[in-house]
Amino acid sequence: MIALDAIDVRILNALQKNGRLTNVELAEQVSLSASPCLRRVRLLEEAGIITGYRAQLDPACLGLGMSVFVDLRLSHHNDAASDEFEAAILRLNNVINCYLVSGSADYRLEVLVKDLQGYEVLLRQLQCLPHVKDIQSNFVIRSVKAQAPMPIAAS
Amino acid sequence: MIALDAIDVRILNALQKNGRLTNVELAEQVSLSASPCLRRVRLLEEAGIITGYRAQLDPACLGLGMSVFVDLRLSHHNDAASDEFEAAILRLNNVINCYLVSGSADYRLEVLVKDLQGYEVLLRQLQCLPHVKDIQSNFVIRSVKAQAPMPIAAS
DNA sequence: TAAATATTGGACTATAATGCTAATTATTAA
DNA sequence: TTAATAATTAGCATTATAGTCCAATATTTA
Structure with a gap:
């Protein structure tokens, strides 16, 4: 874990808010000139602290207005069963x-579908997955806070 | 919901993978020249389909190696109680x-903390929140699939 | 088929990224 | 406290990218 100073923290917070800030804009926000700012960003990327940059899309605009948490238990808990199940999950785009969670469920999924019909299709796919014993669903009624920036402390 | 053609879908998928692609790189990937590509991206932004761009950070590198789902029930279900609770949640950076979910819980939170000690601190903060009756936690043991790109269909 | 509309490609200007060097700041040791 | 060393920064020059405008092309509609 690399030590972050106050400037690094400001850089990370700014890029969490807007990952397409130009280096010049970012440098202004963190009170640095362009070249050392860029150098710090590159170091943060190379250190694996910044893992990438993603465009955020509105699921509703893409016909994915329904979000569901699906809790899932497997019938067998050996490695082979888990591996097979996880591989299948990676193939399900929704x-x-x-x-993998503690508690009564084994796996907790977060799923995006168009509507209840889309959910039913996905549910059937999940039921067919290898070693699946038990499924429980919780529908998201409303999002109160989504993808909030991570709290970063200088170190 | 705006109609997306095959090129828009390719643009959205490319920017979900890498939100810092230059317009020239993006244009190459979607087999378009730079200027119409840029125009499409701007339209997708203005339409609210692209809601923003974020840097992805590694929570472990930031001393936030523990992820917990916290299910929470309120003692009262009127608007005032919900509003007060939600306002408090917005202030908790972890x-x-x-x-807001269906099922036995009212709210489901996803929480990032350093370790069990950090979790204990947060749990106490949650217990002190207005109208909180019941709290149940599920710890994330391992992430099988995280922040996968949304499945986009042309329309 | 022909007209109208939307979309594209290319040229050009403004802005940004990036590497290099000198200067400044911080750190260490005497 | 002062001097030497190391690390970091700012400024500048070069290269690349973004963004605008307009003519040309493709698509849609009557």
Whole structure:
């Protein structure tokens, strides 16, 4: 874990808000001239602190207005079963996130679909996945806070 | 919902993968010359399909190696209680996502903390929030698939 | 088919990225 | 505290990119 000074923190916060800031704009915001600013950004990228830049899309505009959390249990908990299941999950494009979690479920998925019909299709796909024993769904009614910037502390 | 042709879909997919592609690079990838490519990107931004660009950071590098889903129930379900609770959630920087969900919980939060100690601190803050009755936590053991690109269909 | 509309490609200007060097700042050791 | 060293920064020059304008092409519609 690389030490971040106050300027690095400002850079990271600015790029979390707007990943397409030009280096000149970024340098202004963090009170630095362009070249050292660029040097710091490159170092943050090389250090793996900045892992990439993504355009954020509005799922509703893309016909993906329904978001669902799907909790899933497997019938077998050996490595082979997990690997097979996870490989299948990676192929399902409507599954945006998938975590192995503690608690009553094994996996928690976050899924984007158009509507209940789309959800039904996906549910059937999930039920057919290898080693799936149990599925429970929670629908997102409203998003209160989404993809908030990470809290960064200088170190 | 604006109609997207095949070129728009390619643009959106390319920018989901890399939001800092130069317009020239993007134009090459979608087999278009620079100026119409730029025009399309601007239209996608103005239409609200592209909502922004963000740098992706590695939480582990920032001392936020622990991710937890927190399910939360309120004691009262009137508007005032919800509003007060949601306002408080917006102020908690370790809460990255917060959704109103169906099912046994009212709200589902996604939380980033350094470790169990950090989690304990946050848990106490959540318990002190107005109208909170019940809290249940699920720890993320491993991320199988994270922030996968949205599946986009031409229309 | 022909007219109208939308989209594209290319030239040009303004702006930004990037590498280099000198100067400044911070750090270490005496 | 001062001097020496190392790290970081600012400014400048060069190259690349963004963004605008207009003519040409493709598409749509009657």
